[in-house]
Structures are given as C-alpha cells and as structure tokens.
Amino acid sequence: MKLRQGTFSFLPDLTDAEIHTQVQYCIDNGWAVSVEYTDDPHPRNTYWEMWGHPMFDNPDAAAVVFEVNECRKQFGDYYIRVIAFDSTHGWESIKLSFIVNRPKDEPGFHVSREEVKGRSMRYSIKSYATDKPEGKRY
Amino acid sequence: MPDGSEKLTAKARYSAGVLEYKKMGYWEPDYEPKDTDIISLFRITPQDGVDPIEAAAAVAGESSTATWTVVWTDRLTACEKYRAKAYRVDPVPNSPGQYFAYIAYDLDLFEPGSIANLTASIIGNVFGFKPLKALRLEDMRLPVAYIKTFNGPATGIVVERERLNCFGRPLLGATVKPKLGLSGRNYGRVVYEALKGGLDFTKDDENINSQPFMHWRDRFLYCMEAVNRASAATGEVKGTYLNVTAGTMEEMYKRAEFAKDLGSVIIMIDLVIGYTAIQSMANWARDNDMILHLHRAGHSTYTRQRNHGVSFRVIAKWMRLAGVDHIHAGTVVGKLEGDPATTKGFYDVMREEYNPQSLQTGIFFDQNWASLNKMMPVASGGIHAGQMHQLIHYLGEDVVLQFGGGTIGHPQGIQAGAEANRVALEAMIFARNAGDDYLQNGPEILARAAKNCTPLKQALDVWKGVTFNYESTDAPDFVVTPTTS
Numbered sequence: 001m002k003l004r005q006g007t008f009s010f011l012p013d014l015t016d017a018e019i020h021t022q023v024q025y026c027i028d029n030g031w032a033v034s035v036e037y038t039d040d041p042h043p044r045n046t047y048w049e050m051w052g053h054p055m056f057d058n059p060d061a062a063a064v065v066f067e068v069n070e071c072r073k074q075f076g077d078y079y080i081r082v083i084a085f086d087s088t089h090g091w092e093s094i095k096l097s098f099i100v101n102r103p104k105d106e107p108g109f110h111v112s113r114e115e116v117k118g119r120s121m122r123y124s125i126k127s128y129a130t131d132k133p134e135g136k137r138y
Numbered sequence: 139m140p141d142g143s144e145k146l147t148a149k150a151r152y153s154a155g156v157l158e159y160k161k162m163g164y165w166e167p168d169y170e171p172k173d174t175d176i177i178s179l180f181r182i183t184p185q186d187g188v189d190p191i192e193a194a195a196a197v198a199g200e201s202s203t204a205t206w207t208v209v210w211t212d213r214l215t216a217c218e219k220y221r222a223k224a225y226r227v228d229p230v231p232n233s234p235g236q237y238f239a240y241i242a243y244d245l246d247l248f249e250p251g252s253i254a255n256l257t258a259s260i261i262g263n264v265f266g267f268k269p270l271k272a273l274r275l276e277d278m279r280l281p282v283a284y285i286k287t288f289n290g291p292a293t294g295i296v297v298e299r300e301r302l303n304c305f306g307r308p309l310l311g312a313t314v315k316p317k318l319g320l321s322g323r324n325y326g327r328v329v330y331e332a333l334k335g336g337l338d339f340t341k342d343d344e345n346i347n348s349q350p351f352m353h354w355r356d357r358f359l360y361c362m363e364a365v366n367r368a369s370a371a372t373g374e375v376k377g378t379y380l381n382v383t384a385g386t387m388e389e390m391y392k393r394a395e396f397a398k399d400l401g402s403v404i405i406m407i408d409l410v411i412g413y414t415a416i417q418s419m420a421n422w423a424r425d426n427d428m429i430l431h432l433h434r435a436g437h438s439t440y441t442r443q444r445n446h447g448v449s450f451r452v453i454a455k456w457m458r459l460a461g462v463d464h465i466h467a468g469t470v471v472g473k474l475e476g477d478p479a480t481t482k483g484f485y486d487v488m489r490e491e492y493n494p495q496s497l498q499t500g501i502f503f504d505q506n507w508a509s510l511n512k513m514m515p516v517a518s519g520g521i522h523a524g525q526m527h528q529l530i531h532y533l534g535e536d537v538v539l540q541f542g543g544g545t546i547g548h549p550q551g552i553q554a555g556a557e558a559n560r561v562a563l564e565a566m567i568f569a570r571n572a573g574d575d576y577l578q579n580g581p582e583i584l585a586r587a588a589k590n591c592t593p594l595k596q597a598l599d600v601w602k603g604v605t606f607n608y609e610s611t612d613a614p615d616f617v618v619t620p621t622t623s
Contacts, residue, residue, distance in 0.1 A: 001371065001373070003372075005373055007306040008568055010591075011590075021572035046303070110370065123363075
C-alpha cells in the first residue's frame with residue numbers, strides 16, 4: 001500500500017526540484033518550513049520527530065531541500081515530510097504538509113474489530129510495521 | 139420640507155388613533171447607529187402609492203415595538219430606545235419601485251445567544267405586511283457584543299484540518315447516489331469505494347434518514363465499517379457525514395450518540411430542522427468533539443428570488459452564530475444557482491475574520507467576527523474533475539468539493555472516479571503553488587496529470603464540455619455578472 005497522507009500523495013514521488021517549488025511557495029507566503037520524520041505512519045500519529053526547528057526567517061528553499069537530503073541520509077527508510085506553519089492570527093497552524101520520502105516497503109494497516117453489544121463494533125487501526133520497536137520497523 | 143421625522147408633542151404622539159409609522163418615531167434620518175446596534179438592510183417593494191419612507195418606517199415598527207394603532211402603554215417603557223429606527227432609504231440601482239432600507243435595532247431588543255429570538259423579530263411578522271408587495275432581508279450587521287453571546291462553530295476550519303490531518307488543499311467529498319433506495323449494505327459499498335479511491339468524505343443526502351429500505355442504524359454500521367476499511371487502506375483519516383436529522387430532538391440525540399460510539403468524526407443535520415434544533419446540535423457537537431455538517435435543504439424557497447425572502451448571506455451569518463462547521467454554499471460552475479460575485483460574498487462571510495463592506499459581492503456592512511470559528515463551505519452539485527482549475531480559482535483552498543455524480547458516475551467505477559478527482563486536485567494545487575497560471579492552463583495541467591492516471595483521462599473524456607450556463611437569479615445589484623463556466 002502507498003501511504004496517502006499529505007497534500008501530494010496521489011502524484012508520482014516529487015523530485016528535489018519539485019520539492020523546491022512547493023517550499024518556495026510556502027516561504028513566499030511567510031510560513032516557516034520544517035522537516036519531520038517517523039517510522040509510525042498511523043493516521044493519528046500527530047507528532048513526527050522534528051528534524052530541527054521550523055526554519056523561521058529562512059528565505060531560500062534550497063536550504064530546506066538540503067535538510068531533507070541530510071535527513072534522508074540518516075533516515076532513508078523512514079517517512080519524511082515537509083510542513084509549513086502559518087503564524088497569522090486566526091490560523092496559527094499548518095498550511096501545507098507533504099511527504100518527501102518513504103520506506104521501500106509499506107506494509108500498510110490492519111483493521112481490528114471488537115464486536116460489542118447490539119451488532120455494534122469498536123474499530124482500531126494498526127500499522128503492521130509498528131509491531132516492532134521504534135527504529136527497527138522498516 | 140417636512141419628511142415625517144419631526145418630533146411631535148407627547149400629546150399629539152400618544153392620542154388614541156392611527157398615526158403614520160414615520161411619525162411614531164420609526165424614521166430617524168439623522169440617527170447614527172451605535173456600535174452595539176444590530177443593523178438590517180431590507181429591500182422593500184412598497185405597494186403602488188405607498189411612500190417608501192413610510193414603508194421603511196413600517197418595517198422598522200413591525201419588526202420591533204409597533205402595532206397598527208397608537209397604544210398608551212408605550213409610555214410605561216423606555217420606548218424611544220426599543221423602537222427600531224429606519225435611518226436611510228436608497229433606491230435600488232436599475233430596479234424601479236425597489237428601495238434599500240437601513241434599520242437599526244438596539245441590542246436590548248434581543249435575547250443573548252438565540253437565533254430563534256433574533257429571527258422572530260427581524261423576519262417574524264413583517265414579511266406579510268400588506269402595504270408591501272415584497273420584502274427581502276439582504277444583509278445584517280451583527281455587533282461584536284451580540285456575536286460574543288454565541289459559541290459559534292463547534293470545530294472550525296483550522297481544528298477540522300488538524301483533526302483530519304489534511305492541509306493545503308480542498309477536501310474532497312461525494313454524496314452517495316442514488317440518494318434513496320439503497321440498502322445499508324449496498325450504501326456502505328459506495329462509501330468504501332469512494333473513500334478508498336481518494337476522497338476524504340462521503341455524505342448522506344438531505345432526505346436519507348430512516349426509511350423502509352434502510353434503517354438508520356444499518357446505515358451507520360455499514361458506513362463505519364467502510365470508513366475504517368478505507369482508512370486502513372490509505373493511512374488517512376476518513377469520514378462520512380451521518381445524517382442524524384429526525385422528527386424529534388430526542389431521536390437526533392440518539393442517532394448522534396450512536397455515530398459517536400462508532401467512532402465517526404462527523405455528523406450531519408439539515409437546515410429544515412430549524413434554528414433552535416441546529417443550536418442544540420451544535421452544542422452537542424461541541425461537547426463531543428464532533429464536526430457538524432449542515433445541508434441547506436429548503437433554503438432556495440426563500441433565498442433565490444431577489445425581491446422577496448432572505449438572502450443566503452444572512453442565513454450564512456446566522457449559521458456561523460448558531461455553530462455549524464460545514465455549510466453548503468454554491469459551486470459557481472455547477473448545476474445549482476450561484477453567481478460568482480454573490481457566491482464569493484457567501485464564502486467570505488463563512489471564512490473571514492473581518493468582512494469589509496463590498497457592494498460588488500453583496501456585502502453591505504463591515505462585519506467583525508470577533509474570532510468566532512470559521513465555517514468550511516461545501517461546494518456540491520454538478521461538478522467534475524475537468525473543472526478543477528475553475529473550482530480552485532473561484533472557491534479557494536478551504537472548501538469541501540463534493541463530486542457525487544462526478545465520482546460515482548465514472549465509467550470504470552467509484553474508486554476510479556475518486557482517484558481521478560484526487561489526482562486532478564493535487565496536480566492543480568501543485569501547479570498553483572509552483573507559480574503556474576493554473577486558471578489559464580488548467581486543461582493542459584489536467585491532461586499532463588492524466589498521463590500518469592488513466593482514471594483521470596477517462597473522467598476528462600466522459601465529462602468533457604459539461605457546463606451549466608444559465609443566468610443567475612440572485613446577483614449583486616451593483617455589478618451584474620452571468621454565471622461563467
């Protein structure tokens with residue numbers, strides 16, 4: 001399966017030049033861009049590990065692409081995403097988030113069902129990869 | 139030249155009998171509205187021979203303290219404060235016989251936090267008033283002091299996006315079709331296919347409640363099976379708007395609780411349940427971390443005609459106060475009514491923190507929303523992947539694009555239809571961000587994306603050239619633009 005989180009997961013994997021165009025768009029809007037990585041792709045895993053702070057005051061998308069590649073060197077078989085934060089009052093959250101690196105093999109998720117009273121069901125979703133401890137999953 | 143606003147002596151004012159409304163104190167041309175006043179803008183069409191100023195004063199009177207005759211009991215009250223005041227009457231451009239009447243209401247006329255109370259005054263009796271041929275509530279200025287008595291949208295655009303983990307692009311949805319007749323099991327099939335194919339949401343239609351062909355519990359159970367399967371297949375948070383509209387509040391609460399127990403992120407109600415029921419469901423949604431979707435079923439009975447009724451921009455303002463998170467607001471390019479400038483005005487009311495006056499989009503007043511959460515507009519009805527560049531251009535990024543037929547009607551099936559829409563959307567957002575003139579080059583951008591996506595190519599071929607080019611009935615008075623496609 002292909003993890004479909006992020007703004008561009010239905011497009012072919014982005015090249016560095018394509019990542020550059022999107023990062024520059026964020027910078028031009030005044031948003032702080034940061035790089036994050038994880039080996040737990042659960043849809044509700046909000047807090048991926050931060051590859052440094054958001055790059056406030058950075059005017060150049062090339063610096064972000066450089067950090068993406070540095071992160072890839074260390075975590076090449078993890079998910080890596082680029083996130084842009086908008087600090088404008090009334091938003092103060094993420095404006096764009098897209099995956100820039102994936103593990104070679106994405107085993108996907110298991111749905112578990114607990115049958116409870118009245119034909120009702122309790123669902124939970126679990127990544128096959130997270131059976132193993134952090135750092136040994138992919 | 140006397141215009142009726144001159145002060146009468148108390149004896150003359152309160153003598154038993156009938157007095158013109160403008161002489162009773164409902165017309166004050168030099169009145170300066172206070173920051174705390176609620177202001178209504180009405181389009182009035184007086185009967186032949188009726189003075190427009192007297193008509194405006196009558197509207198002010200009948201929507202506040204007046205009755206048809208002088209009553210001495212007025213003198214037991216601070217009646218000058220409680221009288222609504224018509225203070226300005228302008229002819230409507232290019233519409234003989236119609237006038238814009240500005241009327242100010244003191245804040246003390248209204249109960250805090252009650253749309254029912256607000257509407258009982260403003261649109262209560264006055265729309266049937268005989269001296270008027272027609273009456274339309276065009277816009278309202280809501281003071282911050284009044285807005286702060288409402289909680290507003292339970293979730294709001296930002297928290298909805300955080301909860302769904304979805305940023306930087308419109309959300310995608312589809313209404314399950316056929317809207318009536320599917321069994322629960324078959325219905326869930328459509329939900330599963332559409333969500334797995336790439337949509338964020340599927341949606342019950344306004345009239346799918348609990349009918350002989352599908353009991354509501356069956357629908358909820360099968361839909362949530364579909365939602366969870368699709369979520370596992372894609373690694374995304376998915377949702378389906380479970381319509382809890384029912385005959386009583388008790389029944390709606392029961393259905394909402396069941397949706398919550400099954401883990402749904404969103405429920406849905408119809409506008410026809412009424413303002414009080416909507417506010418109650420908004421409170422429930424706030425208490426239960428639930429996104430609340432509102433289908434504006436029924437609104438066209440009073441919003442569509444320009445001379446009589448209530449403009450949808452006013453309904454949108456009331457719904458932002460009442461506290462829904464999603465609201466249908468037009469597509470511009472689809473099959474339903476929607477002039478581009480008017481629709482932009484609606485979207486601004488839903489999504490902005492401050493609306494400056496903008497007559498060309500139908501916004502008559504500066505409106506400060508006092509940090510009330512924003513509503514996510516929903517564009518639904520006759521749209522397809524081939525219009526993606528126009529949809530993003532007209533509607534922006536914070537919107538749910540709902541492709542019902544444009545998903546389910548795909549020649550290769552529902553998953554393929556969903557994938558076509560998602561690929562078209564992501565390709566267009568990518569091109570926009572990369573600085574491409576996407577509105578001009580939209581068709582080429584889509585054709586390029588279709589090279590890697592056969593379903594998109596098929597969608598573009600099937601719906602090529604499908605447009606709905608009709609003149610809008612509800613367009614701004616200050617610039618008239620036909621619907622473009």
